[in-house]
Amino acid sequence: MISIIHSSKLSSFIPGSGKTTLLNTLSGRAMSGVTGNIWFNDQKYDRSMKRKLAYVLQQDIFFENLTVKQQLTYTALLRLPNHLSRSDKMAQVERIIDQLRIRKCANTPIMLISGGEKKRVNIGTELLTNPSVIFLDGKLFYLSLLNNINL
DSSP states (O other), X not given: OOOOOOTTOXXXXXXXXXXXXXXXXXXXXXXXXXXXXXXXXXXEOOGGGGGGXXXXXXXXXXXXXXXXXXXXXXXXXXXXXXXXXXHHHHHHHHHHHHHTTOGGGTTSBGGGSOHHHHHHHHHHHHHTTOOXXXXXXXXXXXXXXXXXXXX
8 A cells, every 4th residue: 555645734534444553553653564664754764753753542541630731741841852941841831732722721630621622632742742743543523623723
């Protein structure tokens, strides 16, 4: 199979067509048994590229007792480079909160926010690292969500 996905384009696949398997492969999560090559921007995939890729899973995985801001802060402190100061990391958290329009629930525990807000927090945890490519594995919900935010 040959798949070409162009820059700044949103691509979707038919349910049941193996999209999770494809996304696991493209994101470098499941490479065993894979034959052939994966290319990004004319470069053959290697493990170092994994840091430039983000993958939002179908299932939201959070510490549900944390607030939205605490979840994003925790993620930023763990995943952003050590050369960034704490204030730079916190500024990135604030930018993501504003970009994804979740300011009104920023201080609310995740267990109390809506499903749509949880999806945005999930996306935000991946956007914190400023990836070159983001893979969204899930329902068509993402299409309407992405139309309403400015990435």
